[in-house]
Amino acid sequence: MKKVFISYAREDCKVARKLYDDLKAAGTEPWMDEENLLVGQKWKDGVRKAISESDYFLALISSTAVEKKGYFQSELNKALKELEEMPPDEIYILPVRIDECVPKHEMLQDLHWADLFPSYESGLRKILMTIGHTRKTTQPAAEVPGSSERVKKPDDKKVRQGDTIIINAGGDVNFAKDRAEASIVKDSKNSRPPAKLRLFSG
Template sequence: MNPKDIPYGSVKIVEGRHAGRIGYYDDEDTEFDEDINWDEIPEDVEVEGRPVAIVYFGDFFVASGYFVIPLEHLRPVTTDDLMRRREELHSLCGPFARFKNPELDLDAEEKNCYLAELHYVDTVLVERMIEARYRNTSHGAKVFISHSSRDKTFARWIGTDLKAAGHTPWLDEWDIHVGESIPAKISSGLREADFVVVVLSEHAVSSQWVEREWHAKYWNEVAQGRIHVLPALYKDCEIPELLKTKRYADFRNNYNDGLEDLLVAIDRLHDIGGQSQK
């Protein structure tokens, strides 16, 4: 993603002395070389500076202040980023941090700074989960997430990040309510979906439910000559024969790389599908 296209909001710092931290990208500015002598530059000469972001590590009213960070050091945050940073912050300023690490030595200012960031990370996580589960979007692709019950947490993460990217995920625990027919709702979800993301793991490939779900969309794909089934390799497993010729989004070593590949595929294929229907 072009740094200038990063939307305001939650971001992860990926380079520099703040690498690994998560904050709120509030505004952008331009930073110039301090050695520039403005008196010697003619008025008709345009001087380009380095684009920078104004970032708060915490809620605007709680953070100790803002930081000026080069725009190219930022990227949009994912659920995986939030969960990992939450664990790191708990090890730094959580109630049992000193017990787990007796050598930890933070002054009051450092601890308050980390606590503000932890509060922000927790807030963003809750907001993203609520957004993913309860709010509908009118644009983007409809994506059915086929997964084993043992991979439920990972499926939630993908669903949350798909929603954050503007798509509409279908997840059984979000879309099947008490009293409703499970087979009927799954059938409806598959029928209306633009894509089925198959979460592949040893548990998934041994699940008849998962096999039935993606098989239904796979044969639609064959009949229509348009891609509908997108494999997402979560853990090492024997990939089903019908999916072996497909490139998969690989989440095994790096969640964010796998998510980026999946989102790029959905965006591209959804645009192609939309154009073909016109």
């Protein structure tokens, strides 16, 4: 599970929290001070440790953040030092803008940005694509018991009494008389001979 440190200015906390929730729902492990720092923990040590252990440093950039002195700039400087020690083709810092602003750090200007405006969803998709995750928007496909292979849903035709089901070697399923159709992904390890099943009434 990819760890993503979220750095933001306090004025942008609402956007940071939404991003935190969406990244978590997508299967990543986001880190945000308001969510992950423990009561009584030395927060400076906690932040420093979280940055060093993260796979990605997400810098939430706004007009406020680029002009403000404080913890956001401090965290960003730590991340830039981490980036300097990495191979030139490695992606670590994810600059994400929430409004029309220009980062002042020269190293950030060399990186491709993601924008959460005018479309938040479009920006989020770009972030998840970089991290290697996708949002879970659909139910998983049905599975054959005891297997992880997908099953293609049959057409709306009904299987009737007297139909013949032909199961070929490799697991292909077909219904005679063109009254129903179905198929499952072929199992290359299945060496059983073809079998025929005839449906009878109970």
